[in-house]
Amino acid sequence: MAALFPEPVRLSLTNFVIFLNLLCLTATASTIERPRSFATTLIHRDSALSPYYKPNATIKDHAMHTLKTSMARLAYLGAKSNVFVTDDTRAGLVAEDNGAQFIASFSIGEPPVPQLLTIDTGSNLLWVQCLPCTKCFEQASPIFDPSKSSTYTTLQCNSPYCTISPSDKCDPSNNCKFSHKYLDGTDVAGLLGTEKFTLETSDEGISPVANVVFGCAHDNDGYNGQPSGILGLGPSNISLATQLGSKFSYCIGSIKDPKYPHNQLILGDGAKIEGLSTPLEVYNDLYYLTLEGISLSERRLEIDPEIFKRTPSGTGGTVIDSGTTLSFLAKGAHDVLSAEVQKLMHGKLEKVEEPDIPSALCYKGLISQDLVGFPDVVLNFADGAELGLDIESLFQEYGQNEFCMALQESPVGNDLNVVGIMAQQFYNIAYDLAANKVYFQRIDCELLDD
Structure with a gap:
């Protein structure tokens, strides 16, 4: 007749030691911090979620815009690849007829102010239009006012990040200046600062990132917006990609489907590095x-x-x-x-x-x-x-x-x-x-x- 109650398990000393080691390994693994990652949805220019969206645009309209902006972008890349071009000048990415391809949504400051930024692997600085602006461009999201943010700080000239305008980089208060002159004649200029950015994360929902270095653009001539500015993903130390780690990834689905919702950008060392x-x-x-x-x-x-x-x-x-x-x-x-x-x-x-x-x-x-x-x-x-x-x-x-x-x-x-x-x-x-x-x-x- 089978026993109603199983006999207790008796561990040998060797098995007991192995059991303790396994417990220690499990506890250690659970306390190892995973690399942080910050994920945000990418909005294609022709998406129904984009401020550029034109539901009545024809196939030919889309094709001509694609051709025009791609040729302008090629001219910029060709100029920038030239050994004599050493600054961050670029050829009309969002200046003439708005050549933005993908837009990312972030919030900046405390309280958070939503912003739409054009992502760009061909430039480094993250900059947004700021109040007060001598010359302002129209944008879809509210213009950021640093004076109303409790977490904004201007960047001093002795900062290692103060390298954008080496010829004239300090204002009378020793704040770090920046300026970009685009190849199509567009100018943006202002002060570098640090601020809290709020991003969606792949594992924690909403996460603030403190002390992000960025450009507050107060003087913007010829820039024809909708996005608030540029999110540079270049390799320099001023880029958001390098400020958050050494890795980033983006996944692109169908760009001709205006309702495709799964394009995404992941920043930080927890980015998807596979293949x-x-x-x-x-x-x-x-x-x-x-x-x-x-x-x-x-x-x-x-x-x-x-x-x-x-x-x-x-x-x-x-x-x-x-x-x-x-x-x-x-x-x-x-x-x-x-x-x-x-x-x-x-x-x-x-x-x-x-x-x-x-x-x-x-x-x-x-x-x-x-x-x-x-x-x-x-x-x-x-x-x-x-x-x-x-x-x-x-x-x-x-x-x-x-x-x-x-x-x-x-x-x-x-x-x-x-x-x-x-x-x-x-x-x-x-x-x-x-x-x-x-x-x-x-x-x-x-x-x-x-």
Whole structure:
């Protein structure tokens, strides 16, 4: 007959010691602090949540804006990559017709004031428009007034962060000044300060971050807002990305879906660092990658890899960028890829010419219907990392029943290759600035919400 009550378990001395060790390990693991991460939703310019949203805009309207802002951004990247350009000047990211691609929502000060900031991997300083402003631009969120915040402090000139305006960096009160002159003529200027920023975190809900260095812009000439300013994600010590750690990541889903809610930015050493990695090189505060080749139909195309390399004078090379929608290839690479795509299209779709973009490869048809089964184009990077471009990343609608290849030819005089946002769709892109690596993980961004 089975016993009604089990006999007590008797531990040997050896088992008892092992049991105690396991208890200690469990307690230690529970007290280890995980790396902090700060997550915020990214709002695409054409999203229904964006202040730029125009529900009546046509496909052609969107395409022309994308072309215009991408070309302006390419001009900026080309100028900034030049070895003689050492400051943070940029080419009209949000100046003319508002070239913002993604906007992040933060709150600043105490009490918190909500702000919308354009994210930019091509610049460093986080700055917002502040009261009083000599020249103010229109913005969707309230203008921040530092005099009404209990946590605002101006930055003194002896601070290691006071490096933005080295020629004229101090006001009469020894406060640190900053100024940016953009390549399109836009000027923003003001004082550097520290302030509390409130961000949503992936693990704690809402979290304040104290003493963030930022620019309070009081004199803004030519800046045509909606966002309150710029959130720079560059590599310098003034960047928010480096102030919160050495890592950040962003996940981009479908940018043509105005209701897609899962684009996100994660800052801090708890950022999502997964997938295959490739070396990252910083030059003139831009992020360069080693692009080794391009594949189509699982075949590496015959492109001279020197086309993708930066020259000793600083021209050329391959930049990954958050502010460019389209991607660009130097002529030698673009010609080869374009020829291969035309071979696959031959006899299937009618080729059309677009006077606005004479070098573009365009066809009549619908991407979702006429390109079913079209092979991915793969960007092959050093150490085996890859970006796969499906039809939504490789082609862009250009009008009713018309589309063009979204990898365009860099114009004459600019040999830069640029990996733009369309090529980064459906990936989590992670930057480890301490290890000098970028990681590519193909993923549904919704899976990162947890």
